[in-house]
Amino acid sequence: MATVEKPQTAGIPWTDRDKRIWSEIDWAEQNPQLYDQYGDQWIAICDRKVVAHGEDRDQVLREASQVTGRSEDDIAVWVMAGPFFMLQDTPKDDFGL
Numbered sequence: 740m741a742t743v744e745k746p747q748t749a750g751i752p753w754t755d756r757d758k759r760i761w762s763e764i765d766w767a768e769q770n771p772q773l774y775d776q777y778g779d780q781w782i783a784i785c786d787r788k789v790v791a792h793g794e795d796r797d798q799v800l801r802e803a804s805q806v807t808g809r810s811e812d813d814i815a816v817w818v819m820a821g822p823f824f825m826l827q828d829t830p831k832d833d834f835g836l
Contacts, residue, residue: 763815
């Protein structure tokens with residue numbers, strides 16, 4: 740899958756694909772409008788355009804692949820994490836509920 744866990748570590752050369760995907764992610768991270776529009780959702784990005792979005796990462800990736808004709812490994816997928824995204828998988832007990 741094309742979601743990258745973290746940026747390159749020292750000593751490991753990036754492929755052109757890696758550079759392109761991180762460029763797409765950086766573009767998304769730098770656009771506050773995307774947080775407003777897609778906050779707490781996964782987005783798939785191709786050519787600096789959001790081509791799919793939703794709460795299910797795998798579904799977003801499949802949809803993006805269908806829309807773009809690209810393989811799933813060739814699509815940048817990133818979460819526009821807001822406050823509710825961070826709480827999704829947190830057990831209620833962690834909040835004393």
